[in-house]
Amino acid sequence: xxxxxTIKEIAKQLxxxxxxxxxxxxxxxxxxxxxKKAVLALxxxxxxxxxxxAQSLRHKQTHTIGVIVPNLDYVLSMMVKGIDExxxxxxxxxxxxxxxESFGREMVNTRRLLDSLVDGFIISVSSETKSFEHxxxxxxxxxxxxxxxxxxxxxxxPSVRLDNEAGGFIATEHLIEQGYKRIAILAGPKNLGIxxxxxxxxxxxxxxxxxxxxxxxxxxxxxxxxxxFFATKELLAMKKRPDAICTISDRMAIGAMLAIKEKGxxxxxxxGLIGFNNExxxxxxxxxxxxxEQPSFEIGKVAAKLFxxxxxxxxxxxxxxxxxxxxxxxxxxSRKILQRNGRLK
Amino acid sequence: xxxxxTIKEIAKQLxxxxxxxxxxxxxxxxxxxxxKKAVLALxxxxxxxxxxxAQSLRHKQTHTIGVIVPNLDYVLSMMVKGIDExxxxxxxxxxxxxxxESFGREMVNTRRLLDSLVDGFIISVSSETKSFEHxxxxxxxxxxxxxxxxxxxxxxxPSVRLDNEAGGFIATEHLIEQGYKRIAILAGPKNLGIxxxxxxxxxxxxxxxxxxxxxxxxxxxxxxxxxxFFATKELLAMKKRPDAICTISDRMAIGAMLAIKEKGxxxxxxxGLIGFNNExxxxxxxxxxxxxEQPSFEIGKVAAKLFxxxxxxxxxxxxxxxxxxxxxxxxxxSRKILQRNGRLK
DNA sequence: GTAATTTCCGGTAACGTTACCGGAAACGCT
DNA sequence: AGCGTTTCCGGTAACGTTACCGGAAATTAC
Numbered sequence: 001x002x003x004x005x006t007i008k009e010i011a012k013q014l015x016x017x018x019x020x021x022x023x024x025x026x027x028x029x030x031x032x033x034x035x036k037k038a039v040l041a042l043x044x045x046x047x048x049x050x051x052x053x054a055q056s057l058r059h060k061q062t063h064t065i066g067v068i069v070p071n072l073d074y075v076l077s078m079m080v081k082g083i084d085e086x087x088x089x090x091x092x093x094x095x096x097x098x099x100x101e102s103f104g105r106e107m108v109n110t111r112r113l114l115d116s117l118v119d120g121f122i123i124s125v126s127s128e129t130k131s132f133e134h135x136x137x138x139x140x141x142x143x144x145x146x147x148x149x150x151x152x153x154x155x156x157x158p159s160v161r162l163d164n165e166a167g168g169f170i171a172t173e174h175l176i177e178q179g180y181k182r183i184a185i186l187a188g189p190k191n192l193g194i195x196x197x198x199x200x201x202x203x204x205x206x207x208x209x210x211x212x213x214x215x216x217x218x219x220x221x222x223x224x225x226x227x228x229f230f231a232t233k234e235l236l237a238m239k240k241r242p243d244a245i246c247t248i249s250d251r252m253a254i255g256a257m258l259a260i261k262e263k264g265x266x267x268x269x270x271x272g273l274i275g276f277n278n279e280x281x282x283x284x285x286x287x288x289x290x291x292x293e294q295p296s297f298e299i300g301k302v303a304a305k306l307f308x309x310x311x312x313x314x315x316x317x318x319x320x321x322x323x324x325x326x327x328x329x330x331x332x333x334s335r336k337i338l339q340r341n342g343r344l345k
Numbered sequence: 346x347x348x349x350x351t352i353k354e355i356a357k358q359l360x361x362x363x364x365x366x367x368x369x370x371x372x373x374x375x376x377x378x379x380x381k382k383a384v385l386a387l388x389x390x391x392x393x394x395x396x397x398x399a400q401s402l403r404h405k406q407t408h409t410i411g412v413i414v415p416n417l418d419y420v421l422s423m424m425v426k427g428i429d430e431x432x433x434x435x436x437x438x439x440x441x442x443x444x445x446e447s448f449g450r451e452m453v454n455t456r457r458l459l460d461s462l463v464d465g466f467i468i469s470v471s472s473e474t475k476s477f478e479h480x481x482x483x484x485x486x487x488x489x490x491x492x493x494x495x496x497x498x499x500x501x502x503p504s505v506r507l508d509n510e511a512g513g514f515i516a517t518e519h520l521i522e523q524g525y526k527r528i529a530i531l532a533g534p535k536n537l538g539i540x541x542x543x544x545x546x547x548x549x550x551x552x553x554x555x556x557x558x559x560x561x562x563x564x565x566x567x568x569x570x571x572x573x574f575f576a577t578k579e580l581l582a583m584k585k586r587p588d589a590i591c592t593i594s595d596r597m598a599i600g601a602m603l604a605i606k607e608k609g610x611x612x613x614x615x616x617g618l619i620g621f622n623n624e625x626x627x628x629x630x631x632x633x634x635x636x637x638e639q640p641s642f643e644i645g646k647v648a649a650k651l652f653x654x655x656x657x658x659x660x661x662x663x664x665x666x667x668x669x670x671x672x673x674x675x676x677x678x679s680r681k682i683l684q685r686n687g688r689l690k
Numbered sequence: 691g692t693a694a695t696t697t698c699c700g701g702t703a704a705c706g707t708t709a710c711c712g713g714a715a716a717c718g719c720t
Numbered sequence: 721a722g723c724g725t726t727t728c729c730g731g732t733a734a735c736g737t738t739a740c741c742g743g744a745a746a747t748t749a750c
Contacts (some may be wrong), residue, residue: 281625
């Protein structure tokens with residue numbers, strides 16, 4: 001009772017051979033109905049569980065997916081949940097590693113998962129990563145690799161992501177429609193794709209509405225609350241200060257909010273503010289902060305689906321590129337004009 | 346170049362036997378220094394990686410830890426991070442499963458991890474779980490099992506947890522010291538251990554300060570914001586309403602806060618409020634909310650250390666019980682008296 | 691120079707599973 | 721009855737690794 005039963009044990013007790021037992025268990029056609037029944041009964045009684053290790057060794061696949069993410073914040077943990085959901089359904093187990101936005105950790109994680117013999121990878125690359133050799137080596141070995149959320153042109157692989165350009169666009173256009181005239185943007189690090197796309201959306205919105213791009217209103221700063229706080233203080237200290245701030249993450253929006261409050265300005269009257277990701281905290285703070293929501297859970301699910309397709313088809317899918325649309329949540333921080341049809345939350 | 350090199354491959358190229366290669370790689374004493382050097386050189390050149398599956402099959406251990414948690418909220422994800430930290434250090438990989446507070450999912454996860462052949466389990470039991478047979482079966486098979494955070498007397502195993510009684514106590518005593526006279530508590534489900542311990546701490550604080558226990562001030566409700574919101578509305582509708590509310594989670598505190606605001610009461614003047622866990626959002630809301638912090642990361646680390654000890658010693662450690670102390674963070678929602686030495690954040 | 695010891699290495703079996711092959715027994719057909 | 725076909729089963733090798741054993745060659749001891 002201590003050790004789990006093996007196929008050999010069943011064979012011995014039944015006085016048959018292990019190959020017959022193996023076939024019976026896998027419901028092979030060339031085994032007698034009665035013996036099949038007997039095997040099944042006994043294996044049930046001994047509560048037989050096939051040894052995954054042995055199976056994996058034999059089949060050279062582990063039914064495990066390696067997932068590497070830069071962190072487990074609100075958005076990414078939802079995406080991981082989406083991946084998990086689909087993977088489990090399809091009989092795959094997921095191993096999640098955090099790179100903590102560090103290139104070194106990302107390489108270590110890749111290596112570790114690789115020698116844990118995962119069947120493939122679903123990856124969101126760290127912001128620090130500029131060389132992609134460790135991922136290309138994976139691809140050379142013909143190991144399936146899907147990227148999501150943080151995409152880079154340097155890595156050609158099936159991908160899933162938010163339409164970040166659209167996100168930046170609708171946020172900015174919303175501010176414009178509310179009558180804001182000098183809209184600043186707190187963007188992220190310059191080499192980060194999602195940041196640049198959102199910035200591009202911002203610029204496109206300005207262009208569409210015939211507003212001039214002003215470089216002093218475009219701030220690149222780290223992806224967190226404190227940097228955003230200080231960046232906003234500087235923005236507000238300008239002679240011609242902006243009358244609205246567009247951010248590319250909620251953490252940054254909160255940093256901005258604190259700086260705005262400290263300065264004694266009111267939202268949305270004196271200055272408009274909008275975040276990105278729509279974390280729950282945004283509807284708890286005062287004023288409540290508008291934000292762009294992305295379908296995180298869905299993105300995770302699509303990533304896993306793509307991965308599994310890729311695994312089965314094994315034809316080249318590197319061109320596949322799924323892009324999902326964001327949604328705007330308007331709250332107090334940006335609702336300067338009373339709207340009849342503004343969506344509340 | 347496509348397939349990873351095996352020990353056999355190295356042996357062939359070197360014109361030696363696989364056992365020699367194996368021994369050389371493991372630095373066994375009975376192998377010539379020169380051959381050892383040759384093997385190491387070649388294995389390096391071929392970038393040989395031992396096949397984990399084969400090793401695991403041979404050694405009957407996978408160097409993998411199965412972790413089951415009810416969810417991945419702020420506290421638990423910090424704990425998991427702590428587990429991860431220590432486990433990685435010790436050469437173990439962690440597989441995390443969420444039970445979503447569901448008994449069924451918990452059983453499924455246990456089963457899945459079991460046949461993924463994890464070396465053992467680190468578990469925080471779901472609130473729904475009342476039968477522990479699935480865990481006891483693990484123990485009967487002599488598979489190491491450590492429980493953390495959500496402990497139950499029905500499961501005898503090495504454990505790590507917060508001193509929940511102390512948490513409830515310091516929160517309540519703080520409110521008492523601030524001069525609140527009618528202190529209500531929003532507790533969790535009746536069968537949840539951590540809830541009961543915190544409630545006990547609350548009662549002990551009342552007793553110490555010679556205050557009467559009043560059953561109508563003790564509310565059992567689900568562990569989330571909405572339930573807490575409605576429960577608080579009822580509390581505030583009483584003829585003799587409470588002048589302070591102690592909660593056992595921050596989510597509940599936020600629900601309570603919303604109800605208090607809706608009623609038009611001010612914190613801390615009209616009513617005091619304190620949360621539990623000290624999530625970051627608490628310092629963003631207005632007013633900022635006091636809370637009891639637990640050393641989550643540390644708890645995770647201790648859990649993993651205990652697990653690894655248990656794995657190596659293999660002596661009975663079921664009596665081991667680590668209990669860590671909470672810390673009080675006082676903010677606006679409960680600071681009625683201006684204190685000289687109140688800790689701010 | 692023989693015996694005893696050390697040094698080093700190869701062969702084999704095993705971990706638990708599955709794929710493949712070959713063959714015995716049973717059946718169907720004329 | 722003789723032949724071919726089907727049905728069912730067992731043996732064997734393999735996945736990549738390691739533990740164990742036995743033995744050849746080299747070294748030491750007298």
